[in-house]
Amino acid sequence: MTIRTKESLAGFVATDPELTFTSNGDARVYMRVGQPQARFKQDGTFTQLDPEFTDLVMFRRSAELAHEQFRKGDNFIAEGETRTYTGDDGAEREQFIASRIGHDNNITRYTVDRGAPERETPRQEAPGREQVQQVLAQREADLDPEPPAASGASSVKREAVAR
Secondary structure (H helix, E strand, O other): OOOOOOEEEEEEEOOOOEEEEOOOOOEEEEEEEEEEEEEEOOOOOEEEEEEEEEEEEEEHHHHHHHHHHOOOOOEEEEEEEEEEEEOOOOOEEEEEEEEEEEEOOOOOOOOOOOOOOOOOOOOOOOOOHHHHHHHHHHHHHHHOOOOOOOOHHHHHHHHHHHO
């Protein structure tokens, strides 16, 4: 079996996420994201370079959740794919279409709520003790419809059938 893999993108949110809706009503979130860049020197130190920027887009419920949970400056890791498109000005651009996104736990401090999700369950009244006894008596009567016969032969025959 082959393990399914996708592209990933890690970086920081450079602009506040914008939530819009497509012509068919699907949610779409757009955010400009950046990746810090550094150059390694021979002496073992790093020189910070200007970050590289790209667009990150998500759709439907994932877009709504990302819009609620992310703000400018947040560090993230996303899974998806890079696509090239032609902008309104005719220039080719790249954007990252994310299917999943989460805060980068190597940089971000947060707590995880593992509480059980609330479910709507129909509420039913528990049967009372008398009701339970009536149901059990009826079930016994259904299983044993005839009273035991007086003769010993029929009770033996009956026991053999009941086993």
